[in-house]
Amino acid sequence: MDQIQTALIVVALVGFVLYRQLQARQITEKAYTLPAIMVIIGVVQGGIYDKVHPAVSVAILIAGVVSAVALGGVRAVTMKIWQDERGTRWRRGTPLTLGAWVLSVGVRVGLIAIGYWAGMKSETGGLLLFLGLTLLAQNAVVAWRAQRLDGAGTVSVVA
Template sequence: MNTLDNVLIALAVLALVLYRQLRSSPLDERRMYTVPLVLAVVGAAQGGLVDKVHPALSVALLAGEAVAAVGLGALRAITVRLWREDDGRLWRRGTGWTLAAWLTSLAIRAAFIGAGYAAGIKVATGGVLLFLSVTLLVQNLVVGLRARRLGTAGPVSVVP
């Protein structure tokens, strides 16, 4: 796969993720980690994450991207609305702030690509997928943590 293929795959996954995050849906922690883990495996398997001509700068940019991915995933996670229905099921829905945080994530990822390009670093073919996987994984982990803190709904009894 080349970089254009990865960008198209990442955009398709992002479109699906945005569609799913901006509508109400039940929270299923068992399924939340599948897509990020698949993206991580595919991104890492493609190799070329470290530029052989500029390895130190390449690793520094990769580390910066990882830190940004973690921070942006956590930021998006706190913008997600969580609630428990009467039947005890957890639900989630992204807000306008979630969309704004996604746009910020895209802009920051583009800035990292631009910085690497300006420094003469070859763009890693799997870097786009790896960034997306890390940021989605962190977002889902934080949403899961927030959901567990909601506690469980139990029957309410009113004694006159």
């Protein structure tokens, strides 16, 4: 698969994820499956390390991993979480979640720009790795927050 096809798939995945995150959805264990697959594909596809620019490449990789996890956590605290009368736990993104996604995309674009400025080629494997890691972190924090539901069955959005 060439770069353009993979980039289009990543854009479609982001759109799909955004759509789903703004809908009320049950919190389940399956939330880890797609992000884990994205991480695996991103690593297998390669392009997350540039042998020509090893120091910059490692620095950008570390910054990408740290920012993916941190921004996933930020998005998770912007989500509304509640429990219905049957005890089923739900979550739904808020306008703050959408803003946090814009921030996440901006950080990723910034990291790509820094790499480009340093002479590195941009590969889509890094995009899939970033997206998968950020979703894994977000889903883990959402699950953790859902475990802390109070007696009223809701967890307030942290702004």
